[in-house]
Amino acid sequence: MNHVDRLGRTPLLWACSRGYSDFVRELLDREDIDVNKANRYGTTPLMWAAHLNHQVVLQLLLARRDLDVNAVNKFGNSAFTYAADRDDEGTLRALLARIDADPDARGSGGSGLTALMCAAARGRINAVRALLASSSVDPNLADSRGYTALMHAAEQNQEAVVQAGKSREI
Numbered sequence: 001m002n003h004v005d006r007l008g009r010t011p012l013l014w015a016c017s018r019g020y021s022d023f024v025r026e027l028l029d030r031e032d033i034d035v036n037k038a039n040r041y042g043t044t045p046l047m048w049a050a051h052l053n054h055q056v057v058l059q060l061l062l063a064r065r066d067l068d069v070n071a072v073n074k075f076g077n078s079a080f081t082y083a084a085d086r087d088d089e090g091t092l093r094a095l096l097a098r099i100d101a102d103p104d105a106r107g108s109g110g111s112g113l114t115a116l117m118c119a120a121a122r123g124r125i126n127a128v129r130a131l132l133a134s135s136s137v138d139p140n141l142a143d144s145r146g147y148t149a150l151m152h153a154a155e156q157n158q159e160a161v162v163q164a165g166k167s168r169e170i
Contacts, residue, residue, distance in 0.1 A: 001027070001030055001032045001033050002032070002033065002034045002037050004037075004039075007039055007040055008038065008039035008040035008041075009039050010034070010037050010039075010045075011027060012024065012027045012028075012033060012034075012035065012037065012045050013037065013038075013039060013043075013044075013045050013048065015027060015045075015057075016045035016046070016048045016049045016054065016057050016061070017045075017048035017049075017052060018054075019049075019052065019054035019056075019057055020057075021054070021056040021057050021060065024045075024057050024060050024061075025060055028060055028061075028064065035061065035064050035066055035067050036066070036067065036068045036071060038071065038073065041073055041074050041075065042071070042072070042073035042074040042075075042107075043073045043077075044068070044071045044073070044079075045057075045061060046058070046061050046062075046067060046068075046069065046071070046079045047071070047073060047077065047078065047079050047082055049061055049079075050079035050080075050082045050083045050088075050091050050095070051079075051082035051083075051086070053086065053088060053091065055090070055091070058091060058094060059094065062094060062095070062097075062098060067098075069095060069098045069100060069101055069102075070100070070101065070102045070105040071105075072105055072106060072107030073107065074107070074110075075110050076106060076107050076110015076111060076112065076113060077110065078103075078105055078106075078107075078115070079091075079095055080092065080095055080103040080105070080114075080115035080131075081113065081114075081115045081118045083095060083115070083127065084115040084116070084118045084119040084124055084127040084131065085118055085119070085122060085124065085127075086124075086127075087119070087122075087124035087125070087126045087127045088126075088127065089126040089127060089129070089130040092115070092127055092130040092131060093130055096130070096131075096134045096136065101134075101136060102136065103115045103116070103131060103134065103136060103137050104116075104136070104137060104138055104141055111143050111144050111145070112142075112143040112144040113143050113152075114137075114138075114141055114143075114149070115127070115131055115137075116128065116131045116132070116137055116139060116141075116149040117141075117143055117147070117148070117149045117152050119131060119149075119161075120149040120150065120152045120153040120158060120161045120165075121149075121152035121153065121155070121156050121158065122156070122158075123153075123156065123158040123160060123161060125160050125161065125164045128149075128161055128164045128165060129164050132164075132165060139165070149161075149165075150162070150165070153165075
């Protein structure tokens with residue numbers, strides 16, 4: 001059930017990336033399925049669901065206790081950063097609702113951007129608001145260059161991010 005192709009894709013990863021919710025449901029009912037099995041780049045089924053806005057698939061995955069909601073791929077991306085990049089407040093709130101959620105999780109690859117930094121740099125206001133509403137987000141973390149979310153917003157002239165962040169210091 002966890003067989004991989006030459007790029008490390010499993011049947012579950014394929015189904016999640018395509019939004020095939022019925023097929024995902026069937027696969028998740030199997031005891032031998034690895035819900036966190038990533039492709040060779042470290043991208044997980046949850047990341048694909050978040051990145052491509054497959055909401056039913058996302059909810060099916062989030063219902064699994066063995067899901068690693070904080071996984072980070074080789075490029076430094078997580079389900080949180082993919083949702084933030086799309087300015088997807090609903091997906092971010094669903095991810096943040098998990099008790100084990102760490103939206104500031106960063107891997108060793110990439111530039112060390114958190115979901116908030118990603119959203120701030122790109123002017124994704126809904127994502128900034130959703131992330132700042134969570135006490136598990138630290139707006140003062142810095143990336144590998146020493147930039148905080150506010151510095152990313154300033155670098156990209158994202159004035160609206162500063163306004164959105166007034167409710168909680170960004």
